[in-house]
Amino acid sequence: MNSEHKLALLLDSKSLDRELVSIAEKVSLGKRISDEDCLTLFDKADLPTLGILANYIRENKHGDKVYFNRNFHMEPTNVCLYTCSFCSYSRLIKKRSEGWEYSLEDMMDIVKKYDDQPVTEVHIVGGVLPQYDVAFYSDLFRTIKEHRPDLHVKALTPVEYHYIFKKAKISYEEGMKLMDEAGLDSMPGGGAEIFHPEIRDQIAGGKCSGDEWLRIHEIWHELGRRSNATMLYGHIEEFRHRVHHMSELRKLQDKTGGFQTFIPLKFRNKGNDMSHVEESTVVEDLRNYAISRIFLDNFDHIKAYWPMIGRDTAQLSLAFGVDDLDGTIDDTTKIYSMAGSEEQNPSLTTQQLVQMIRRVGRKPIERDTLYNVVTDFEGHVFEDDKKYKGYLSLPVVGK
Ligand code: V47
Ligand code: SF4
Numbered sequence: 001m002n003s004e005h006k007l008a009l010l011l012d013s014k015s016l017d018r019e020l021v022s023i024a025e026k027v028s029l030g031k032r033i034s035d036e037d038c039l040t041l042f043d044k045a046d047l048p049t050l051g052i053l054a055n056y057i058r059e060n061k062h063g064d065k066v067y068f069n070r071n072f073h074m075e076p077t078n079v080c081l082y083t084c085s086f087c088s089y090s091r092l093i094k095k096r097s098e099g100w101e102y103s104l105e106d107m108m109d110i111v112k113k114y115d116d117q118p119v120t121e122v123h124i125v126g127g128v129l130p131q132y133d134v135a136f137y138s139d140l141f142r143t144i145k146e147h148r149p150d151l152h153v154k155a156l157t158p159v160e161y162h163y164i165f166k167k168a169k170i171s172y173e174e175g176m177k178l179m180d181e182a183g184l185d186s187m188p189g190g191g192a193e194i195f196h197p198e199i200r201d202q203i204a205g206g207k208c209s210g211d212e213w214l215r216i217h218e219i220w221h222e223l224g225r226r227s228n229a230t231m232l233y234g235h236i237e238e239f240r241h242r243v244h245h246m247s248e249l250r251k252l253q254d255k256t257g258g259f260q261t262f263i264p265l266k267f268r269n270k271g272n273d274m275s276h277v278e279e280s281t282v283v284e285d286l287r288n289y290a291i292s293r294i295f296l297d298n299f300d301h302i303k304a305y306w307p308m309i310g311r312d313t314a315q316l317s318l319a320f321g322v323d324d325l326d327g328t329i330d331d332t333t334k335i336y337s338m339a340g341s342e343e344q345n346p347s348l349t350t351q352q353l354v355q356m357i358r359r360v361g362r363k364p365i366e367r368d369t370l371y372n373v374v375t376d377f378e379g380h381v382f383e384d385d386k387k388y389k390g391y392l393s394l395p396v397v398g399k
Pocket of ligand 2: 080081082083084087088089090126127128159204205207
């Protein structure tokens with residue numbers, strides 16, 4: 001049964017809550033749901049219902065395609081001036097000696113390690129420290145581009161940009177223009193956490209506000225460039241805060257169209273000041289993916305960051321609105337393993353990622369950062385595919 005038939009059955013159902021029927025009707029007609037509808041989904045909708053709605057939208061947009069890219073991460077430092085209570089990764093400036101602080105040369109040594117590998121993107125993010133300023137990052141972006149012009153530099157978030165522009169006494173507009181000229185290609189989605197001040201003031205350690213985060217993305221989009229957006233969920237926020245967060249993103253996207261992907265990030269509670277806060281369940285994680293797919297009608301992609309949630313949940317998420325699994329990665333990020341993520345040493349080869357997608361009946365597509373197709377793996381045979389043979393004919397999860 002395809003996703004359209006399932007939605008038709010849902011609409012016919014006599015037992016479905018009336019408010020949910022009205023939301024399902026909007027979805028079937030391709031109409032936008034309101035903030036109130038979104039809260040109703042969080043409050044009332046069970047996982048199977050959400051799966052039918054989200055999968056219908058996901059398959060209309062992307063069919064069976066699942067995107068991933070080949071990237072590596074670089075983290076200049078894990079020492080940070082800020083004190084976000086969910087962060088397991090940063091070392092306070094007082095404990096500086098326990099952390100790392102790379103120079104431009106150290107960073108370039110990392111870039112050069114990938115010289116003979118077909119990676120298309122470097123993802124750069126880390127702690128905030130005074131020596132990592134406008135001059136440092138401009139030099140870094142320029143040097144990377146001189147060394148490897150085709151490598152897409154996806155770097156830093158409004159958290160760093162707000163800090164370095166303030167320190168340099170330049171406006172956001174001037175600052176983002178300088179970054180553009182230095183070689184920045186796009187911005188990752190981090191630092192968003194939860195925009196609502198009721199929550200942000202408690203967890204975000206004094207870093208940029210929700211409005212400042214949104215404004216820096218807006219300016220970047222006005223320069224004709226693209227970025228991603230995240231939401232750190234499953235801690236002390238309520239559903240209404242998630243709705244507010246996604247609603248702010250949807251409004252900005254209506255204005256600029258510059259966001260590519262929404263990435264819900266599940267809060268992990270190991271080794272941070274919020275270890276007493278229980279983590280969300282897998283059911284809640286899947287509900288959250290599905291609701292974001294239904295609500296964010298103007299976002300092309302919903303990404304599940306597999307190192308954080310693990311491979312099994314990542315596979316499941318593909319039936320709940322997700323169409324992107326981030327990258328092959330290469331054990332180069334410590335942000336999540338230190339917070340207790342499923343994957344302690346996240347690393348998957350292209351073949352493993354392709355098989356992971358095929359095993360749930362979807363079609364793997366390697367993309368670049370801007371979603372141009374690099375390789376369509378349709379019909380592609382790897383040398384030792386035989387061991388996966390039994391799985392390749394399985395129907396798509398949920399079909
Ligand atoms: O902003 C930190 C999150 C983010 C924890 O744009 C935590 O393609 C859960 O934004 N539990 C940074 N999350 C990472 C990020 C990202 C990741 C992958 C792809 C992209 C993209 C962006 O990590 C931070 C924060 O929200 N984070 N600590 C934690 N304990
Ligand atoms: Fe610093 Fe980022 Fe950690 Fe906050 S989340 S303490 S800004 S490294």
